[in-house]
Amino acid sequence: MRRISNLTRVAVGVASLALAVTACGGTSGDSGGDSGSKEDLGLAIAYDIGGKGDQSFNDAAYAGLQKAADEYGYKTADIEPTEGETDADKEQRLASLARQGYNPVIGVGFAYGPAMKAVASKYPDTTFGIVDSVVEGDNVASLVFAEEQASYLAGVAAAKATKTNTVGFIGGVDIPLIHKFEAGFEQGVEDTSGGKVKVLSQYLTQTAEEGGFSSPDKGKAAAEGQIEKKADVVYQAAGLSGQGVIEAAAKAKVWAIGVDSDQYEQEALASYKDYILTSALKDVGGAVYELAKSVEGGKPLSGVKTFDLKVDGVGLSDSNPEFAKIAGLQDAVEKAKEGIIGGSIKVRTE
Structure with a gap:
C-alpha cells in the first residue's frame, strides 16, 4: 500500500x-x-x-x-x-x-x-x-x-458591485442543474438589494447537443445583449461558452463573474482578468x-x-484585488456565508 x-x-x-x-x-x-x-x-x-x-x-x-x-x-x-x-x-x-x-x-x-x-x-x-x-x-x-449556495454568494457580490441596478445571468443549457445556479444567484441579488436590482436571465440552448456548454460565440452574443440592456455584472454558468461571456464583459468594461474554477487565475483568460470580479467555486x-x-x-x-x-466544497473567490475595494461587498458575502452555514438563510434550488 x-x-x-x-x-x-x-x-x-x-x-x-x-x-x-x-x-x-x-x-x-x-x-x-x-x-x-x-x-x-x-x-x-x-x-x-x-x-x-x-x-x-x-x-x-x-x-x-x-x-x-x-x-x-x-x-x-x-x-x-x-x-x-x-x-x-x-x-x-x-x-x-x-x-x-x-x-x-x-x-x-x-x-x-x-x-x-x-x-x-x-x-x-x-x-x-x-x-x-x-x-x-x-x-x-x-x-x-450545493451550487446554489456559491451562486447565492455571487448574487450578493453582484448586487453590491452593480451601478446600474441591472445584472445578468447566462446559463449554458436549460436543465435542472443550471437552474440551481440561477435560483441561488437571483435570491442572493434579491436579498441583498431588497428587490432593487433587476436580474436578466438567459439560457444559450435547450440541450447540450446544441452547444450550450461548448460555444464561446453563443456566450459572447448573449452577454453583449444583456450589456446593451444595461447589465454591468454578468454571471455565467456555461462551461466553455462562459469564455465568450467574459470576453464580452471585458470588452465593455463591465464585471464578469466566473464559475467552477477561479477564472481570475486562468492563464487563458489573463487578458480579461481585470474584469473578472469573482468566481462561484465548485471544488x-x-x-x-x-x-x-x-x-x-x-x-x-x-x-x-x-x-x-x-x-468548503463550494465558495466564492476573492483573487481580484478589486473585490476587497467595493464598499460593503466582503462583509456582505461573509455574513451571507455564515447565514447559509448556520441555517438562517435557506437557498432555493429552483
Missing part, C-alpha cells in the same frame, strides 16, 4: 493542455492496457462537453487528477468527449478504462449518468465516480455540489482527489457525497 498523506484542497484552476485523440476519445495519460499490471494503474477521468481547456468545470476535474498523480505516482488517463457522441459511446469509454485496470474511473458531468448506470455493475471491483449526478450502485460514488478537483484517495487507502467512497459551504 502506498503512503497516504492528509487530504488537501485542490486548486481548481489549471492551464489548458493539448490532448491526443483516439477512437474512444483522447487521452493525455498512458492508457495502454498492456503497459502495466492492474495494480499499476490509478485514476482515470472522462471529460464532459467542452473538454479540457474550458478553464472551468473540466479543468477543475483535471486538477484533482493531477494532484492524485503527483501524490501516488501512478499512471492516469484523462479522455475527451467526441462531438455528437451517444450514451453507448460513453459506456464504451468507461468500460474500456475499467478493463484496462484504472481505478477509480470518474465520469465528469451529469451526461455520464445512463452510461455509469449501465457499466458499473459489470465491473464490481472498480470504483466509479460521477460528478453532478446521482447513480445508485455499491461501487459508485455520486459527487454532487470538483477536491472531490475527484478525495475519491482517488479513498481508493488508494483501501476504503473506497460510495453513495451520495455532497460538497457544500460547510465543507
Whole structure:
C-alpha cells in the first residue's frame, strides 16, 4: 500500500493542455492496457462537453487528477468527449478504462449518468465516480455540489458591485442543474438589494447537443445583449461558452463573474482578468482527489457525497484585488456565508 498523506484542497484552476485523440476519445495519460499490471494503474477521468481547456468545470476535474498523480505516482488517463457522441459511446469509454485496470474511473458531468448506470455493475471491483449526478450502485460514488449556495454568494457580490441596478445571468443549457445556479444567484441579488436590482436571465440552448456548454460565440452574443440592456455584472454558468461571456464583459468594461474554477487565475483568460470580479467555486478537483484517495487507502467512497459551504466544497473567490475595494461587498458575502452555514438563510434550488 502506498503512503497516504492528509487530504488537501485542490486548486481548481489549471492551464489548458493539448490532448491526443483516439477512437474512444483522447487521452493525455498512458492508457495502454498492456503497459502495466492492474495494480499499476490509478485514476482515470472522462471529460464532459467542452473538454479540457474550458478553464472551468473540466479543468477543475483535471486538477484533482493531477494532484492524485503527483501524490501516488501512478499512471492516469484523462479522455475527451467526441462531438455528437451517444450514451453507448460513453459506456464504451468507461468500460474500456475499467478493463484496462484504472481505478477509480470518474465520469465528469451529469451526461455520464445512463452510461455509469449501465457499466458499473459489470465491473464490481472498480470504483466509479460521477460528478453532478446521482447513480445508485455499491461501487459508485455520486459527487454532487450545493451550487446554489456559491451562486447565492455571487448574487450578493453582484448586487453590491452593480451601478446600474441591472445584472445578468447566462446559463449554458436549460436543465435542472443550471437552474440551481440561477435560483441561488437571483435570491442572493434579491436579498441583498431588497428587490432593487433587476436580474436578466438567459439560457444559450435547450440541450447540450446544441452547444450550450461548448460555444464561446453563443456566450459572447448573449452577454453583449444583456450589456446593451444595461447589465454591468454578468454571471455565467456555461462551461466553455462562459469564455465568450467574459470576453464580452471585458470588452465593455463591465464585471464578469466566473464559475467552477477561479477564472481570475486562468492563464487563458489573463487578458480579461481585470474584469473578472469573482468566481462561484465548485471544488470538483477536491472531490475527484478525495475519491482517488479513498481508493488508494483501501476504503473506497460510495453513495451520495455532497460538497457544500460547510465543507468548503463550494465558495466564492476573492483573487481580484478589486473585490476587497467595493464598499460593503466582503462583509456582505461573509455574513451571507455564515447565514447559509448556520441555517438562517435557506437557498432555493429552483
